[in-house]
Amino acid sequence: MKTAVIYYSYEGNCALIAELIKNVLEADLIELRTADDKKRQGFSKYLWGGRQVIMKETPSLKPYTVDPEAYDLIIIGTPVWAANPTPALNTFLGEQRIRNKKIALFCCHAGGKGKVFDKIKNKLPGNTFAGEIDFINPAKQERQEVVNKLNAWIKGL
Ligand SMILES: Cc1cc2nc3c(=O)[nH]c(=O)nc-3n(C[C@H](O)[C@H](O)[C@H](O)COP(=O)(O)O)c2cc1C
Numbered sequence: 001m002k003t004a005v006i007y008y009s010y011e012g013n014c015a016l017i018a019e020l021i022k023n024v025l026e027a028d029l030i031e032l033r034t035a036d037d038k039k040r041q042g043f044s045k046y047l048w049g050g051r052q053v054i055m056k057e058t059p060s061l062k063p064y065t066v067d068p069e070a071y072d073l074i075i076i077g078t079p080v081w082a083a084n085p086t087p088a089l090n091t092f093l094g095e096q097r098i099r100n101k102k103i104a105l106f107c108c109h110a111g112g113k114g115k116v117f118d119k120i121k122n123k124l125p126g127n128t129f130a131g132e133i134d135f136i137n138p139a140k141q142e143r144q145e146v147v148n149k150l151n152a153w154i155k156g157l
Contacts, residue, residue, distance in 0.1 A: 003027035006066060007077035008088040010039075010049075013108035013139045014077045020147060021075060024154050028071075032088050035060040053082040058091040068098045073130065073157065076120065077106040083114030093123040104157050105132040130157045 003025045009015035018029050040048050068074060078089040107116050117132045133153045138146045
């Protein structure tokens with residue numbers, strides 16, 4: 001099954017999950033990166049990111065290449081920002097027309113994922129959803145536990 005993992009990661013957690021999926025499924029990784037990739041710290045990071053979510057901003061992305069038709073399974077991952085998918089993922093979903101695909105979703109968060117999966121699904125009509133999984137800051141968790149949880153999920157896709 002040819003698989004793509006399309007993800008955004010600001011601080012490495014979703015990138016970790018994407019890499020772990022790649023290890024198992026030999027998936028192609030497509031990292032979404034914003035044109036402005038300056039790293040903010042502390043409180044200003046939450047203000048900056050939260051504002052983008054509230055204003056429904058769709059920041060420009062660095063050039064990326066993806067051909068959804070080339071894949072049997074597309075796994076999409078995002079951090080949760082202010083109980084929403086990240087603005088970067090929203091940009092991607094607005095730019096691409098993905099239809100009639102098998103899709104699985106993952107997100108990383110700090111304990112409050114809200115309705116993030118429903119919000120992503122609403123932007124991907126006409127697709128089949130094979131599964132969803134969330135992780136609480138996995139880069140800070142026991143690695144083997146993360147791997148075990150992820151691999152059990154992958155088996156069910
Ligand atoms: C701007 C901003 C807003 C966030 N909002 C939430 C939130 O609403 N709920 C939550 O559980 N975590 C929230 N977080 C924490 C991240 O979702 C969490 O640390 C995630 O693992 C980061 O993924 P990444 O390392 O791939 O960027 C927020 C982080 C940032 C930077």
